[in-house]
Amino acid sequence: MLETIKLTKRFNGHVAVNELNLAIQPGEVFALLGPNGAGKTTTINLLLGFLAPDAGEARVNGASVVDDPIAARRHIAYIPEQVMLYPRFTGVENLDYFSTLGGRRHTRGELLGLLQRAGLPAEAADRHVGTYSKGMRQKVGIALALATEAKALLLDEPTSGLDPAASHEFSLLLRKLAGQGVAILMATHDLFRAREDATRIGILLDGKLAGDYATNDIKHLDLEKLYLKHLRA
Amino acid sequence: MIFPHLFRLELRLLARERAAWVLFALFAAALAYGTWNGARLAQRQREIATVLRQDSEQFQTQLREVLGKQSVDPKAIAGRGTTAVLPPAPLPLLATGQSDLSPGHETVVLWKLAAPADTRSELENPSHLMAGRFDLAFVLVWLFPLFLLALLYDLMAGDREAGTLRLALAQGITPWRWMARRALARALPMLALAALATLAAGLLDGAGGAGTRLALALAVILAYGLFWVALALAVNAVARSATNAATALGAAWVLLVLVAPTLLNVTVETLYPTPSRPELVAAGRKASGEAEKRGGELLNSFYRDHPELAPPDQQADFAAQHLTVQSEVGRAVEPVREKFDAQLARQQTAVARWRFLSPAIATHEALTDLAGTGYWRHRVFREQVGGLRQAVSEFFTPRIHKREPITLGDFDQLPRFEFREEPTGVWMSRVVSSLAGMLVLAGALSAWTWRSVRPARLGLLSA
Numbered sequence: 074m075l076e077t078i079k080l081t082k083r084f085n086g087h088v089a090v091n092e093l094n095l096a097i098q099p100g101e102v103f104a105l106l107g108p109n110g111a112g113k114t115t116t117i118n119l120l121l122g123f124l125a126p127d128a129g130e131a132r133v134n135g136a137s138v139v140d141d142p143i144a145a146r147r148h149i150a151y152i153p154e155q156v157m158l159y160p161r162f163t164g165v166e167n168l169d170y171f172s173t174l175g176g177r178r179h180t181r182g183e184l185l186g187l188l189q190r191a192g193l194p195a196e197a198a199d200r201h202v203g204t205y206s207k208g209m210r211q212k213v214g215i216a217l218a219l220a221t222e223a224k225a226l227l228l229d230e231p232t233s234g235l236d237p238a239a240s241h242e243f244s245l246l247l248r249k250l251a252g253q254g255v256a257i258l259m260a261t262h263d264l265f266r267a268r269e270d271a272t273r274i275g276i277l278l279d280g281k282l283a284g285d286y287a288t289n290d291i292k293h294l295d296l297e298k299l300y301l302k303h304l305r306a
Numbered sequence: 307m308i309f310p311h312l313f314r315l316e317l318r319l320l321a322r323e324r325a326a327w328v329l330f331a332l333f334a335a336a337l338a339y340g341t342w343n344g345a346r347l348a349q350r351q352r353e354i355a356t357v358l359r360q361d362s363e364q365f366q367t368q369l370r371e372v373l374g375k376q377s378v379d380p381k382a383i384a385g386r387g388t389t390a391v392l393p394p395a396p397l398p399l400l401a402t403g404q405s406d407l408s409p410g411h412e413t414v415v416l417w418k419l420a421a422p423a424d425t426r427s428e429l430e431n432p433s434h435l436m437a438g439r440f441d442l443a444f445v446l447v448w449l450f451p452l453f454l455l456a457l458l459y460d461l462m463a464g465d466r467e468a469g470t471l472r473l474a475l476a477q478g479i480t481p482w483r484w485m486a487r488r489a490l491a492r493a494l495p496m497l498a499l500a501a502l503a504t505l506a507a508g509l510l511d512g513a514g515g516a517g518t519r520l521a522l523a524l525a526v527i528l529a530y531g532l533f534w535v536a537l538a539l540a541v542n543a544v545a546r547s548a549t550n551a552a553t554a555l556g557a558a559w560v561l562l563v564l565v566a567p568t569l570l571n572v573t574v575e576t577l578y579p580t581p582s583r584p585e586l587v588a589a590g591r592k593a594s595g596e597a598e599k600r601g602g603e604l605l606n607s608f609y610r611d612h613p614e615l616a617p618p619d620q621q622a623d624f625a626a627q628h629l630t631v632q633s634e635v636g637r638a639v640e641p642v643r644e645k646f647d648a649q650l651a652r653q654q655t656a657v658a659r660w661r662f663l664s665p666a667i668a669t670h671e672a673l674t675d676l677a678g679t680g681y682w683r684h685r686v687f688r689e690q691v692g693g694l695r696q697a698v699s700e701f702f703t704p705r706i707h708k709r710e711p712i713t714l715g716d717f718d719q720l721p722r723f724e725f726r727e728e729p730t731g732v733w734m735s736r737v738v739s740s741l742a743g744m745l746v747l748a749g750a751l752s753a754w755t756w757r758s759v760r761p762a763r764l765g766l767l768s769a
Contacts, residue, residue, distance in 0.1 A: 121476050146478035157469030161322035170315045173308055174484065175477035214473075221477070 079129035104271035112280035113260035150218030160203030191216035208239035316491030348398035377711035384416035390723035395678030399507035401443035403679025458538035460548035566664035593638030
C-alpha cells in the first residue's frame with residue numbers, strides 16, 4: 074500500500090505539500106485532483122524518493138522512502154505524463170533495459186508477453202520507439218509496471234494528450250492492474266477519467282488535502298461542482 | 307547476471323549512435339598514426355645505434371690485429387675516440403620523450419673532452435621540436451581524454467533533459483550505480499582501444515624483458531582513463547544540462563591538459579633557470595683563449611705537480627700542451643656545466659614533485675619513464691658518459707705525456723662503454739607513485755560523486 078503521514082515539503086519558504094495524510098490500499102485507485110502548483114507532482118516526487126521531505130513520512134508497502142529508498146522504489150512503478158524511452162532502442166529493448174535496472178531479468182518471450190498484455194501491437198515490439206505514439210509509449214510504461222510486479226503505481230497526468238480511444242484503453246489496463254491488487258495513485262486534471270477509473274478522489278489545494286471522496290458517492294456533474302467549489306473556497 | 311546484461315544493453319545503446327562510431331574510428335586512426343610515427347623515429351635511432359656499434363666493433367677488431375703486430379702511438383687511438391651508445395629504449399613506440407632532444411650516443415675524443423657533445427647526427431626538424439611529436443603518448447595523454455569526454459559528457463545530464471533519467475531512477479537503482487555502470491560501458495571501447503594500442507606498441511617493438519614496463523604502461527593508461535571517467539561522473543552529477551556538462555568538461559580538459567603543464571614548465575623555468583647553451587660554449591671559448599696564451603706556463607706547472615708524467619727528454623710536444631690547456635679549460639667550464647646540469651635536475655625534480663597538479667603530466671612522465679625515453683634514463687646515460695670521459699682521460703693522458711706506446715697487453719684496458727640501466731626499483735617507484743596518485747584522484751572524485759548523487763540530494767531531479 075501507499076501511505077503518507079503528515080508529509081511536508083517546502084521550497085524557499087513556500088509550502089508545496091502540507092502535512093499530507095494518504096493511505097491507498099491494494100486494489101484502490103486514488104485520483105489526486107488539483108490545479109497547477111497544488112503539489113501533485115511534488116507528492117509523487119516525494120513518494121519516489123526524488124525529493125527529501127522536510128517533515129512527515131512516506132511509505133511504500135511498508136518501506137520508508139527516506140530510510141530505505143531503494144526498497145521502496147522496487148515496489149513502485151512510475152508512469153510520467155510523457156513516458157520517455159530511448160529512441161534508438163526497440164520497445165522490447167526498452168522494457169528489457171528498464172526492468173533490468175530494477176533488478177529483474179526477463180527472457181525475450183516474457184518481455185514480448187508483457188508488451189502484449191499491456192496492449193502493444195506485436196509488430197511494434199521490435200520497432201524503434203522513436204516511431205511510437207504517446208499512447209504506445211504509455212503501454213511500454215504499463216508493461217514495465219507488469220514486469221516489475223509493482224505493489225504500487227504512481228501516475229502523473231497519464232492520459233494527458235491521449236486520444237479518447239487510447240485513453241479508454243489505458244483506463245482498462247489500469248483497472249486490470251488494480252484488480253491484481255496494485256495500489257494506484259493518479260495525479261490528474263482529467264475529471265472524467267478520475268470519475269471513471271478511481272475508487273477514491275482527493276482534491277489537493279496548496280499542498281493540503283481539501284477533500285477525500287469515494288467515487289461511488291459522487292456523479293460526474295457533482296464531481297465538477299465539488300472541484301470548482303473547492304477551488305473557489 | 308544482472309550487471310553483465312545491463313552492460314551489454316548499454317553497449318548496444320552506444321553501438322546505435324553513429325557519432326560513437328565516428329569517434330572510435332578517429333581515435334583508432336590517431337592511435338595508429340601515433341604508433342607509426344613513433345616507430346619511424348625508433349627505427350631511425352636504432353639504425354644510428356647499429357651503425358655506431360658496428361663501426362666501433364670493426365675498429366676494435368682492426369686495432370687488435372694491428373697491436374698483434376706492433377705497438378701504436380696512443381695519440382692515434384685517442385684521436386679516433388670511444389663511442390658511447392645508449393641502447394634502444396625498452397618501449398620506444400610508446401613515447402618519443404626526450405629521445406628527439408637528447409642524443410642517444412656520444413663519441414668521447416681525448417682532444418675534445420672540454421667541448422660540448424656533438425649532436426649533429428641527430429638534428430631534429432625544428433617544427434617537430436616546437437609542436438611536439440605526434441606519437442602514441444601524445445594521442446594517449448592529449449587526445450584520449452577528449453574522445454572519452456565526447457562519449458561521457460552527457461552521461462546523466464542528457465538523460466535528465468530527455469526525461470529518461472526519472473524513469474530509470476524510479477526503477478530502484480541508485481543514481482551512483484546507474485551512472486557508474488553507464489560510464490564504464492560507454493568508456494569501455496575507448497579504454498580497450500587505448501590498451502590495445504599500448505599493447506601493440508610493446509609487442510611490435512618492445513625490448514626483451516619489457517613485460518613489466520608494458521604491464522605498468524597498461525595500468526597507467528587505464529588509471530588515466532578512469533580519472534577522466536570519474537571527472538565526467540562528477541560533472542554530470544551536478545550539471546543542469548548537457549551543454550553545461552560539455553562546457554565544464556571542455557574547460558577541465560583545457561586546464562588539466564594544456565594550461566597546467568605549460569604553467570608548470572614556466573614556473574620551474576622561472577624558479578630554476580638553466581644557463582643557455584651559447585653561454586656554455588662562450589665560457590669554453592673564453593677559457594680556451596686564456597689557457598692557450600698561458601700554454602707553456604700551464605705545462606711547466608703541470609710537470610712540477612706531476613713529475614712522474616714528464617716526457618723522457620723533458621721536451622713537451624703539442625699534444626701534451628693541448629691536454630694541459632684542455633684540462634684548464636675543463637676546470638674553468640666545469641662550474642657552468644655543473645650549474646647547467648644541476649638546474650636541469652632541479653627542474654625535473656620540481657616537475658616530479660608537482661606532477662599531480664595534472665594527471666596529464668603524471669601520465670606523460672610515467673609513459674616516458676616506462677618507454678625509456680624520459681629525462682631520467684638520459685640523465686643516467688649522460689652521467690655514465692661522464693665516467694667514460696674520465697676513464698679516457700685517465701688512460702690516455704699519462705701515456706701521451708710519457709710517450710708510452712699502446713701494446714697488445716693494453717688492449718683489454720682500453721676504455722669502453724657499456725650502458726648500465728637505472729635499477730628497476732628506482733624507475734618503478736616513480737611510475738608506481740604516478741599510478742597511485744591518479745588512482746587516488748579518481749577515487750576521491752568518485753567518492754565525492756557518490757555522496758553528491760545520494761537519493762537524499764536528488765532535489766536536482768525535480769522539475
